[in-house]
Amino acid sequence: MSAKKLHIVLLSYHDSNGGAGIAAGRLKVALEKEGHQVDYLVREKGSTSSALKFGNGLISWLKFIAERLFFLRFEKDKSIRFLFNPGVFGSDISKHPLIQQADIVHLHWVNFGFLSVSNITQLTRLNKPVFWTLHDMWAFTGGCHHSGACEHFQQSCGDCKFLKNPNPTDLSHRMWEAKKTGFAEKNLHIITCSDWLGNRARQSSILGGHDIKTIPNAIDTEFFSPNASSLGLDPNKKYVLFVAMRVNAPAKGFHLLKEALQYLDAATTELLIVGGEMAEELPLKAHNFGQISDPARMRNIYAAADVFVTPSLEENLPNTIMEAMACGTACVGFEVGGIPEMIEHEVTGYVAPAFDPADLAKGIKWCLESTSAGTKSRERALQLYDQTTVAQQHLAYYAQA
Structure with a gap:
């Protein structure tokens, strides 16, 4: 524990809608348990948490709209609308009393008109330590959250695949220039x-010269545990779980899971879905729980599942895998992003080659047959993601x- 009691201010767009906001809220609790004062400032507050809302609701909404309208004339098509954020609209939060009083300012996900590139720059020039937990690549690209195979962020962006008229001096290059200059302060960690x-951040031309440290998100391993209430499911069946904020979001890869399910035994295996209704016909009988905001109910679903599957096309360090592991449920995912760091292949779960439904199905079968993967998942969650650690x-x- 730090000898000095710190005053830490966390910043994130939303406190409960999205993995970054949830992760920041959990970090608040973890740091408070260590005896420090932590305030959590958000643009949008959607839960009963102790987060503090910054700004007027109407003005916040208008800045979100302004950001989207600004990008509208540049976007290639509507399919990439929320995959690229310019970062030109936001609010100057540097003069907020809590920011002025803070020993540490700690950013998380601050897009959608909360903080612009220039607003982040203002924070780094306050002559106090600013930390930024990255939940995607936006901080070191010209605007995209995940670049895929593109490595322009290692040079100067430009010729951006997300833009209508890509060229060497397009919007992505101009925003790269703004970040290259604005994020240069050495007190940005x-x-x-x-x-x-x-x-990826170390390879970038924007953040490559900064101090960069890997620290996972925290989870309450006493709350997320295998000891959960029954859901009344058939004890003679095996259950495969899929969770997403929006089931039909292309990046969440449900279409690949659907292909994988064809390889499973429909007589003994059923599907649990959290995140919205699926109108299409599925290879297995499905139990659809819709959107869930109650953490206790979500915990019970994790614990009831025999295997949790995340077929995402791009991920950093999904909270869902951490939660499932803490509940003693084996996990399966593709070899993308940070997933291979979380799942120990054929120990706590299975890591399939990227976007291979047949191998994803093989991984699901391996987990369903394993007698120890769930227990070892729980042990790994305690070791890596416990709040105190x-x-x-x-x-x-x-x-x-």
Whole structure:
């Protein structure tokens, strides 16, 4: 524990809608348990958490709209509308009393008109340590959250695949220039939740010269545990779980899971879905729980499942895998992003080659047949993601500043 009691201010767009906001809220709890004062400022507050809402609701909405309208004339098509954020609209939060009083300012996901590139720059020029936990690549690209195979972020962006008229001096290059200049302060310290994202940040021309440390998100391993209430499911069946904020979001890869399900025994195996209704016909009988906001009910679903599957096309360090592991449920995912760092292949679960439905099905079968993967998943969650462990890693990094 840090000898000095710190005043830490966390910043994120939303406190409960999305993995980054949830992760920041959990970090708040973890740091408070270590005896520090932590305030959590958000643009949008959607839960009963102790987060504090910054700004007027109407003005916040208008800035979100302004950001989207600004990008509208540049976007290639509507399919990429939320895959690229310019970062030109936001609010100057640097004069907020809590920011002025803070020992540590700690950013998380701050897009959608919360903080612009220039607003982040204002924070780094306050002559106090600023930490930024990256949940995707936006901080070191010209605007995209995940670049895929594109490596323009290693040079100067431009010729962006997300834009209508890509060229060397397009919007992505101009925003790269703004970040290259604006994020140059040495008191900006970078945290990534996975080594995968950390390595990408080190390769970038924007953040490559900064101190970058990998610290995973925290989870309450006493709350997320195998000891959950029954859902009344058939004890003679095996259950495969899929979770997403939006089941039909292309990047979540449900279409690949659907292909994989064809290889499973429909007589003994059923599907649990969290995140919305599926109108299409599926190879297995499905139990659809819709959107769930109650963490206790979500915990019970994780614990009831025999295997959790995340067929995402791109990921950093998914909270869902951490939650499933803590509930003693084996996990399966593709070899993308930070997923291979979380799942020990054929120990706590199975890592399939990227976007191979047949091998994904093989992994699901392996987990369903394993007698130890669930127990070992729980042990790994306790070792890596426990609140105390993660809080102390953050405090040690704060102390270096």
